[in-house]
Amino acid sequence: MSHRRLRSQDWFDNPDHADMTALYLERFMNYGTTPEELRSGRPIIGIAQSGSDINPCNRHHLDLARRVRDGIRDAGGIPIEFPSHPLFENCKRPTAALDRNLAYLGLVEILYGYPLDGVVLTTGCDKTTPSALMAAATVNIPAIVYSGGPMLDGWHEGELVGSGTVIWRSRRKLAAGEITREEFLEAALDSAPSVGHCNTMGTASTMNALAEALGMSLTGSAAIPAAYRERGQVGYRTGRRAVELVNEDIRPLDILTRPAFLNAIRVNAAIGGSTNAQPHLAAIARHAGVELKPEDWQDYGYDIPLLANVQPAGKYLGERFHRAGGVPAIMWELLKAGKLDGGAPTVTGATMADNLEGREAVDREVILPYDRPMQERAGFLVMKGNLFDFAIMKMSVISDAFRQRYLMEPGHEGVFEGKAVIFDGSEDYHARINDPALDIDERTILVIRGAGPLGWPGSAEVVNMQPPDHLIRKGITSLPTIGDGRQSGTADSPSILNASPESAAGGGLAFLRDGDTIRIDFNQGRCDMLVDDAELEKRKAEGLPKVPDDATPWQRLYRQTVTQLSDGGTIAGADEFRDIARRPPRH
Ligand code: FES
Ligand code: MG
Numbered sequence: 239m240s241h242r243r244l245r246s247q248d249w250f251d252n253p254d255h256a257d258m259t260a261l262y263l264e265r266f267m268n269y270g271t272t273p274e275e276l277r278s279g280r281p282i283i284g285i286a287q288s289g290s291d292i293n294p295c296n297r298h299h300l301d302l303a304r305r306v307r308d309g310i311r312d313a314g315g316i317p318i319e320f321p322s323h324p325l326f327e328n329c330k331r332p333t334a335a336l337d338r339n340l341a342y343l344g345l346v347e348i349l350y351g352y353p354l355d356g357v358v359l360t361t362g363c364d365k366t367t368p369s370a371l372m373a374a375a376t377v378n379i380p381a382i383v384y385s386g387g388p389m390l391d392g393w394h395e396g397e398l399v400g401s402g403t404v405i406w407r408s409r410r411k412l413a414a415g416e417i418t419r420e421e422f423l424e425a426a427l428d429s430a431p432s433v434g435h436c437n438t439m440g441t442a443s444t445m446n447a448l449a450e451a452l453g454m455s456l457t458g459s460a461a462i463p464a465a466y467r468e469r470g471q472v473g474y475r476t477g478r479r480a481v482e483l484v485n486e487d488i489r490p491l492d493i494l495t496r497p498a499f500l501n502a503i504r505v506n507a508a509i510g511g512s513t514n515a516q517p518h519l520a521a522i523a524r525h526a527g528v529e530l531k532p533e534d535w536q537d538y539g540y541d542i543p544l545l546a547n548v549q550p551a552g553k554y555l556g557e558r559f560h561r562a563g564g565v566p567a568i569m570w571e572l573l574k575a576g577k578l579d580g581g582a583p584t585v586t587g588a589t590m591a592d593n594l595e596g597r598e599a600v601d602r603e604v605i606l607p608y609d610r611p612m613q614e615r616a617g618f619l620v621m622k623g624n625l626f627d628f629a630i631m632k633m634s635v636i637s638d639a640f641r642q643r644y645l646m647e648p649g650h651e652g653v654f655e656g657k658a659v660i661f662d663g664s665e666d667y668h669a670r671i672n673d674p675a676l677d678i679d680e681r682t683i684l685v686i687r688g689a690g691p692l693g694w695p696g697s698a699e700v701v702n703m704q705p706p707d708h709l710i711r712k713g714i715t716s717l718p719t720i721g722d723g724r725q726s727g728t729a730d731s732p733s734i735l736n737a738s739p740e741s742a743a744g745g746g747l748a749f750l751r752d753g754d755t756i757r758i759d760f761n762q763g764r765c766d767m768l769v770d771d772a773e774l775e776k777r778k779a780e781g782l783p784k785v786p787d788d789a790t791p792w793q794r795l796y797r798q799t800v801t802q803l804s805d806g807g808t809i810a811g812a813d814e815f816r817d818i819a820r821r822p823p824r825h
Contacts, residue, residue: 242487245379246282248822249353255825262353275316281484283310283477284357285319286345288366289386293324295363295442298433298464299386305470306358306384309477315356315484317477320348325365327441332789335724336696338365338372338521339800339809340792345373350819354379356484358476362386362435362464364727367445368518371454372808374490375526376815380483381490382585383455384476385446387464388556389434399429400438400549402728406702410715413707434464437556438549441727444511445518450565451505452522453493453584457593461564463557483585491816494526497579500538501569501590504577507542507617508568510551510634512727513735516618517697520806524813532620532628532804536763539617544634545571545606550730551634552612554604562601570597575608623766624774625720625746625756626737628804635730640716643680645760652760656683656718658767660752662783663688664700672706680714683756687747689723690740691800691807693785695793697740698723702731718758720765722747724803734758734765738804742785749777 248255249262263273276282285306289299307317323341327334349357359370361383374381392399404425411417417425435442443461450460456479459472483489499519506515516535523530544551545568548559563570572578573594580591599605606612616634636645644654659682661667667686670676678684684705689698701721705714719733722740739745746767750756755768769777788794799809806812 244279244281244355244484246353246355247279248825250276251279252825258825281315281355281481282353283315283317283480283484284349284352284354285317286322286348286357286359286370287319288322288325288360288362288370290321290324293326293363293366295326295435296360296366296386299360299362302386302470302473303360305473306477309474310481313478313481315481318354322370325363325369327364332694333696333698334365335698335807336793336796338369339796339807341365341369342372345370346376346815346819349373349377349379351823356380356480358480359383360386361446361449362442364441364445364514367442367449368522371449371452371522372525375494375522377819378489378491378816380480380488381454382476382480382483383446383449384473385449385455385460387434387462387466387469388437388443389430390432390463390465391437391555391557392429392431394425394428398549398553398555399425400555400728401429401436402440402726403438403550403730404429406726406729406731410704410710413704413710415711432465436728438728439510439512439546439551441512441514443556444506444509444515444727447509447511447565448502448506448515448519451502451569452498453582453590454490455585457584457586458564458566458597461556461560463560479585482587486587488585488587491526493583493585494522494528495582496528496530498582499523499528499530500534501578501582503535503539503617504542504572505565505569507539507634508544508572509546510544510548510616513618513630513632514724514727516630516736517724517803517806520804521808521812524806524808525815527813527816535618535630536620540619540633541615542572542577542617543608543611544613544616545608545611547604547606547612550728551616558601558604562604563597563599566594566597567599567605570594571599571605571608619760619763621734621763621765623764625750625765625767626722627739629720629734629737629765631732631734636732637716640732644718654718654758655755656681658683658685658750658752658754658756660685660687660750661703664698667700667703671703676706678706678709678717680709680717682717683758684717684719685747685750686719686721686723687741688783688785689721690738690742691803692797693722693740693742695788695797697803697807699726701725701733701735702729720747720756736803738802740802741783743802744782748782749774751777
């Protein structure tokens with residue numbers, strides 16, 4: 239039992255509002271709760287339920303919540319489960335990214351306006367994790383992340399097939415005429431053999447790994463497959479720990495410090511994590527009031543080697559990764575190499591270093607030692623130039639063939655010049671990519687714009703554009719691509735993405751024209767269109783490319799408030815919200 243006065247007591251046991259207490263209490267009685275329970279001074283722990291039929295990646299949380307409730311009860315708390323706004327990556331049109339800030343807003347209102355002392359954040363599918371952490375940072379009541387875990391490994395015709403990744407790879411095989419549409423579908427369905435989120439190191443597994451790296455979930459919990467018995471067991475422990483967090487008054491902002499974010503950036507490189515981690519971590523940091531600069535990705539992440547042999551950068555999937563030691567084994571390698579701040583506090587109550595002590599990997603095929611990695615320098619390269627102020631490139635998915643073709647030209651190592659072919663949005667790309675008139679060859683750079691937070695709206699995962707079928711049939715399976723959108727965390731494409739400011743916000747991509755030469759200098763981290771100033775001024779006078787009108791009320795509100803991907807695509811003013819949420823609710 240807690241000896242401090244709890245937040246929930248402002249509702250249920252407040253002499254200043256004694257007349258309101260009856261109203262606050264009575265409807266909780268109608269499912270059998272008693273006034274004694276709610277007035278006992280025991281912590282009331284919310285379970286933010288992200289699972290539903292419309293969010294299948296998280297749906298098993300509906301069942302797992304039973305074990306979370308058991309843990310909360312056994313530790314002396316009272317569970318109250320409530321739904322959060324669904325965020326299903328694969329089906330929400332025009333993109334689930336549009337809804338991340340909406341889910342954030344909804345969760346903030348619930349955590350702020352109801353009698354909750356702490357919260358278990360159930361996470362899984364891509365944006366469910368960052369939206370929950372953003373809200374926890376704003377309201378700053380004790381909070382702990384409980385991932386639903388990845389699906390079991392997918393197998394198709396004797397080969398591992400990972401969710402998402404199988405789509406991008408099969409799409410190339412389909413274009414090359416190697417498989418039929420029916421075989422495409424079969425492989426995709428086989429990649430999803432059980433409950434859980436994507437079993438590749440896509441955005442879901444990445445963001446849950448980073449929640450653990452930030453110190454916001456129990457050690458070793460992120461990677462446990464959804465269907466394993468350990469998943470329910472760690473749910474029970476998470477529920478227990480949520481109550482203790484309230485008793486010990488450990489809050490998200492005690493944990494979400496700059497060292498924790500830098501740890502997360504390093505872990506992201508070592509696991510070959512999703513490029514979506516960049517805007518999501520930026521958003522969480524902003525809501526937490528932590529300064530995280532776009533260049534931090536290069537300064538702290540770029541030099542970190544790839545240690546996880548997991549798709550899309552590697553070979554294996556979630557089950558093998560978990561059995562090899564999961565996130566703690568990766569972090570233990572980084573800690574031993576002096577690449578982690580071990581003093582960072584965590585929800586366990588111990589430091590990160592204490593949590594990780596001795597978590598040696600047990601399968602070196604899947605988690606490699608720091609000094610014998612899959613690949614050196616596997617983090618994000620941060621780029622700028624006259625096309626944008628900021629963009630990133632994920633180095634862990636750049637294939638040897640691609641390096642040979644574009645980065646190793648004798649005398650021009652690391653510098654590539656090509657002609658731009660531009661698409662305004664993905665409909666334009668799909669309609670025209672196979673048009674022979676475009677004359678695309680292996681010196682072409684594919685550019686997509688109108689895909690950022692304002693343009694899409696929401697920012698679309700479309701920069702992983704594949705070459706036209708005729709090139710794929712010749713064995714050219716990827717071309718350099720640039721865009722102001724994002725790309726799927728499960729994609730293995732060599733793309734320069736998240737370009738900010740986007741075309742619709744007046745970024746340089748808006749003034750690029752078909753046939754312009756683009757110079758990409760990997761040594762300098764620059765990307766420029768070779769167009770003279772007078773010509774550029776002329777094009778600026780022509781205005782920005784058109785983007786679609788708002789199609790829902792939220793799209794309009796979102797566009798009025800959103801920042802660029804370099805700033806996390808948050809609602810503008812995000813760094814002030816936690817100060818607002820310090821004002822106690824009025825009764
Ligand atoms: Fe939900 Fe990948 S689509 S986790
Ligand atoms: Mg995605």
